[in-house]
């Protein structure tokens with residue numbers, strides 16, 4: 001990657017920090033960023049963008065100070081922006097696609113988060129290019145947007161208004177590295193992210209989500225269901241494991257996916273296909289009250305992305321602390 005394409009954007013309390021990470025970039029503090037590799041750039045970005053959210057008034061500015069302004073905000077839309085008109089946008093890090101539609105669980109969450117009674121930020125974790133974050137901003141929410149892939153977080157800034165930018169904080173890196181204050185969020189949405197986690201991380205995620213939410217705050221989790229995009233062999237095995245009462249019946253490998261889809265995509269080696277029972281169990285284990293959990297249809301998707309019964313396409317959870 002050339003240095004000219006590496007930009008990082010962070011927004012906190014209306015202050016804009018545009019980070020252009022190159023060997024020659026001069027920080028506002030006079031310090032030079034060192035290193036030319038993507039890895040060192042990402043680490044510097046994550047460190048400098050990371051801060052804790054303790055309600056609107058305690059969002060702290062980044063510790064290393066703003067780095068020189070690098071790119072005007074009215075930059076032309078990128079190729080990625082253009083793809084947002086499609087049903088899906090492929091992720092840059094080959095972790096599936098962004099879904100460019102609000103399904104029934106995500107719509108519920110956006111309604112909840114957009115209510116004028118919310119006083120704290122809401123987090124969109126594993127946000128990809130921020131389709132859901134954008135909807136949350138349009139509804140007036142203050143949003144913390146996080147994704148493993150820093151490149152995903154760059155695009156949204158070109159699609160939102162200056163006023164919305166003031167309500168957006170972008171933090172690249174793993175959700176497990178976020179340093180957020182206990183009880184600091186009114187909501188967390190994790191759309192089709194936890195399906196990439198090993199089971200130990202699924203538990204870690206529910207623990208953290210509970211900790212970060214304020215009392216009464218809501219968690220929304222959506223995932224692809226075991227009945228969609230998997231081989232019949234996997235589904236038979238999954239049913240057998242469910243009948244035998246296995247604790248984690250939905251563990252997948254890339255071999256579990258349909259052969260034709262395997263050719264077209266690269267996904268992490270293992271993952272997890274959730275069902276409502278497992279989502280409920282994991283939410284209740286850490287203390288959540290489950291508001292709603294079910295399989296649900298995604299009629300906006302083409303047939304190849306639907307389940308055979310047209311109902312169990314996806315699985316969702318809304319839970320309250």
Ligand SMILES: C[S@@+](CC[C@H](N)C(=O)[O-])C[C@H]1O[C@@H](n2cnc3c(N)ncnc32)[C@H](O)[C@@H]1O
Nearest residue numbers: 095096097098099126128147148174175191192
């Ligand atoms: C299938 S995409 C879903 C994107 C979007 N939430 C949606 O529903 O359309 C999964 C996203 O989760 C992100 N992701 C995976 N593991 C993550 C982690 N540990 N921390 C933060 N993001 C993660 C990936 O980078 C990817 O962008």
